[in-house]
């Protein structure tokens with residue numbers, strides 16, 4: 001069995017009387033590459049915020065046999081859950097390797113981590129390879145291309161041995177080639193881990209999703225394979241007429257050329 005699964009039941013998040021997540025059930029199986037889609041304001045990020053402890057929620061969210069709700073962020077992270085945000089948060093002045101070293105932590109002193117080292121720990125070496133940045137290990141992260149920074153951030157989750165990766169719009173602003181490379185990266189990662197991707201790019205979703213959940217107005221509207229979700233009349237209805245977010249079935253070239 002790959003990775004760990006996430007089980008969410010009757011999840012609710014309320015902001016000052018406004019219900020952003022309204023009784024959501026979600027089953028993410030180990031090794032899944034699940035896309036979480038839905039119009040702006042559907043509650044996608046809030047759902048991930050609730051699971052990772054950033055906002056208060058009621059209901060249940062279980063991962064690796066443990067209830068997550070009500071626990072502090074750090075304790076949730078220690079169960080093996082990691083996330084990225086829409087903007088990559090890497091240390092720009094530090095090299096790729098130093099960024100990974102710091103993420104890996106592993107009880108080393110800060111000077112050890114900052115010194116250029118030949119004895120790169122195996123998980124760091126493996127992550128460098130997986131994210132395709134081995135040749136750029138000694139470059140400052142600040143000079144990396146936009147896509148490479150996102151990959152570095154994913155690598156920082158890999159060296160922490162995160163078992164469930166929650167990625168918020170990882171290909172936003174990426175070129176076509178970067179999106180393709182990111183999709184392939186996520187497929188490789190999901191061979192050993194569970195991956196959930198919040199996404200607006202329908203082409204990217206169609207190409208790489210193993211399963212899809214569609215949120216709308218804080219509720220789960222539809223779930224299934226890409227084909228099942230595309231064929232769902234409720235999903236088409238929600239997306240129809242939205243010039244910036246075509247229906248998943250619409251024959252568009254891309255929704256997020258940046």
Ligand SMILES: Nc1ncnc2c1ncn2[C@@H]1O[C@H](COP(=O)(O)OP(=O)(O)OP(=O)(O)O)[C@@H](O)[C@H]1O
Nearest residue numbers: 015018019020038039040041042043044045046047
């Ligand atoms: N801290 C907050 N306080 C008040 N309302 C919030 C807060 N965070 C989110 N919301 C509201 O909750 C709803 C869901 O927001 P959320 O960001 O989860 O949607 P989303 O599906 O991720 O949208 P997008 O695709 O635009 O990122 C929105 O109406 C948003 O305005």
